[in-house]
Amino acid sequence: xxxxxxxxxxxxxxxxxxxxxxxxxxxxxxxxxxxxxxxxxxxxxxxxxxxxxxxxxxxxxxxxxxxxxxxxxxxxxxxxxxxxxxxxxxxxxxxxxxxxxxxxxxxxxxxxxxxxxxxxxxxxxxxxxxxxxxxxxxxxxxxxxxxxxxxxxxxxxxxxxxxxxxxxxxxxxxxxxxxxxxxxxxxxxxxxxxxxxxxxxxxxxxxxxxxxxxxxxxxxxxxxxxxxxxxxxxxxxxxxxxxxxxxxxxx
Amino acid sequence: xxxxxxxxxxxxxxxxxxxxxxxxxxxxxxxxxxxxxxxxxxxxxxxxxxxxxxxxxxxxxxxxxxxxxxxxxxxxxxxxxxxxxxxxxxxxxxxxxxxxxxxxxxxxxxxxxxxxxxxxxxxxxxxxxxxxxxxxxxxxxxxxxxxxxxxxxxxxxxxxxxxxxxxxxxxxxxxxxxxxxxxxxxxxxxxxxxxxxxxxxxxxxxxxxxxxxxxxxxxxxxxxxxxxxxxxxxxxxxxxxxxxxxxxxxxxxxxxxxxxxxxxxxxxxxxxxxxxxxxxxxxxxxxxxxxxxxxxxxxxxxxxxxxxxxxxxxxxxxxxxxxxxxxxxxxxxxxxxxxxxxxxxxxxxxxxxxxxxxxxxxxxxxxxxxxxxxxx
Ligand SMILES: Nc1ncnc2c1ncn2[C@@H]1O[C@H](COP(=O)(O)OP(=O)(O)OP(=O)(O)O)[C@@H](O)[C@H]1O
Ligand SMILES: [Mg+2]
Numbered sequence: 001x002x003x004x005x006x007x008x009x010x011x012x013x014x015x016x017x018x019x020x021x022x023x024x025x026x027x028x029x030x031x032x033x034x035x036x037x038x039x040x041x042x043x044x045x046x047x048x049x050x051x052x053x054x055x056x057x058x059x060x061x062x063x064x065x066x067x068x069x070x071x072x073x074x075x076x077x078x079x080x081x082x083x084x085x086x087x088x089x090x091x092x093x094x095x096x097x098x099x100x101x102x103x104x105x106x107x108x109x110x111x112x113x114x115x116x117x118x119x120x121x122x123x124x125x126x127x128x129x130x131x132x133x134x135x136x137x138x139x140x141x142x143x144x145x146x147x148x149x150x151x152x153x154x155x156x157x158x159x160x161x162x163x164x165x166x167x168x169x170x171x172x173x174x175x176x177x178x179x180x181x182x183x184x185x186x187x188x189x190x191x192x193x194x195x196x197x198x199x200x201x202x203x204x205x206x207x208x209x210x211x212x213x214x215x216x217x218x219x220x221x222x223x224x225x226x227x228x229x230x231x232x233x234x235x236x237x238x239x240x241x242x243x244x245x246x247x248x249x250x251x
Numbered sequence: 252x253x254x255x256x257x258x259x260x261x262x263x264x265x266x267x268x269x270x271x272x273x274x275x276x277x278x279x280x281x282x283x284x285x286x287x288x289x290x291x292x293x294x295x296x297x298x299x300x301x302x303x304x305x306x307x308x309x310x311x312x313x314x315x316x317x318x319x320x321x322x323x324x325x326x327x328x329x330x331x332x333x334x335x336x337x338x339x340x341x342x343x344x345x346x347x348x349x350x351x352x353x354x355x356x357x358x359x360x361x362x363x364x365x366x367x368x369x370x371x372x373x374x375x376x377x378x379x380x381x382x383x384x385x386x387x388x389x390x391x392x393x394x395x396x397x398x399x400x401x402x403x404x405x406x407x408x409x410x411x412x413x414x415x416x417x418x419x420x421x422x423x424x425x426x427x428x429x430x431x432x433x434x435x436x437x438x439x440x441x442x443x444x445x446x447x448x449x450x451x452x453x454x455x456x457x458x459x460x461x462x463x464x465x466x467x468x469x470x471x472x473x474x475x476x477x478x479x480x481x482x483x484x485x486x487x488x489x490x491x492x493x494x495x496x497x498x499x500x501x502x503x504x505x506x507x508x509x510x511x512x513x514x515x516x517x518x519x520x521x522x523x524x525x526x527x528x529x530x531x532x533x534x535x536x537x538x539x540x541x542x543x544x545x546x547x548x549x550x551x552x553x554x555x556x557x558x559x560x561x562x563x564x565x566x567x568x569x570x571x572x573x574x575x576x577x578x579x580x581x582x583x584x585x586x587x588x589x590x591x592x593x594x595x596x597x598x599x600x601x602x603x604x605x606x607x608x609x610x611x612x613x614x615x616x617x618x619x620x621x622x623x624x625x626x627x
Binding site: 050053054055078079082083085087089090091093094095096097106107110111155 | 404409412489492493494496497498499500501502503
């Protein structure tokens, strides 16, 4: 496998119990991509992300992340992958019993040998990077939804990950915060070369940041289209994709 | 709404194999079931076309909409021509909207199962859940092992918080309930014992009863309702907020991080609470014995202390210890296996309390049998 391919998915079937959401999905995410997973509500985008992050075992097929096959990875391999990836959940998923600084310190404590003072400084820095300077000692219940998202991002970035996954980063954010988050994502990608996987159905974000994508379809349970979203808009391969990318205009 | 009025709202005629439906007047809150049936009967009696026409139609609401929609579905299924062109425009638009379903739901609704199938499904479900409980138990034991060898990732602050919650904060309620239980025990006993003039033995009755078992059981039930349920609710809510996912993807063990501090706190607190309960129960008994039955103060305590044995006391404490384990296990397990919506948090809470109480009683039975065998 070449160094260029970060995530390699082959013949993947995603589902819960007997219920299949997607079958025979095959795609690759290259290093340095901003990769968009898009599709209508309920088509299994979040579930796909859960498979990529090892939370949901695939029903069939192979998923390898950074060259490690998730289906039969050893514990050490899993730890390495976890260290290399950061995840921003749909709701932020901050631990409500800890302050923001403690939330961000947690992965650092788990995976590094830094001294407590160093960890505290790093947590402060990461919070400042996402525009939350001075909120170190706030609890998640004391900040707004958008701030929670940003704090969640700071936690995802704590370990300088190679891959960052985002589940609907702009859902529930005002246009400006959403734009700022997009800028942050692009900045991250440009300055650190981080590979980024974003689940979203926010058209503005899709065109602003994405340079590769797959389009999932609930009816056929397959990948209906792939490629740069801007190209897809220019040459839509089928009606569904065109409709989606133009907010429901018929061809 | 009276039948008369309904008849006024819908008039159905049948001419040349054509079903004529006239909708009239103020069509609000009309129950159209009978009319639908009538239309259906006419169709099976040879109707080839349906037309719906308004007749002095004034206001109308969703009941008309639903009636027209149902008739249109009926027409579709029977391949019968339907004419609604004379209905108001906005109504037609709404009907078009309702008919414009572009996608069928992809998930099959739960279909009805046969009896045998149901039993098999339940059995498989039961075996699976037993497996997952055993898996959880194993994880917890590994976690305790890691804790003993100083390798667990438990945060000490979580442990202190849990300990505060199930220790100092539970003292008042445990004291009150135990005092009352001692009181009741003494009262019920005294009524019987008085008939033999043996009311002095109330002291022994209360002491043995509370120390050996009642203290532990009362504390167990209180803590299952108070602390076990809160464990389930807290952890269940973390599931809903994706916090458990975040823990897992960070590579932190859920049992180390969430279960261990709570379990250790409860296992530590339960024996102490049991002791408190024993004492409060005895005081409650004394209150009845001395104040109400009139047993002399010194007599009462003399008998009470004579009845008190270390053996009974330790068996009671051991019960408390086991109950602590059971309550925290049930609470945390229900929380960790909770679904992803608010509803399932409620279910998890209920499950944790029911399971804890059932297993505590089963455990009491087991310990009693073992003590019997060992002659304790
Ligand atoms: N734990 C689960 N068990 C069973 N079915 C589930 C579970 N989680 C999700 N589903 C089903 O999977 C389908 C897809 O869910 P998923 O969350 O992946 O959708 P999504 O594409 O992220 O949608 P959205 O854009 O609304 O977030 C849903 O229809 C849901 O019914
Ligand atoms: Mg989703």
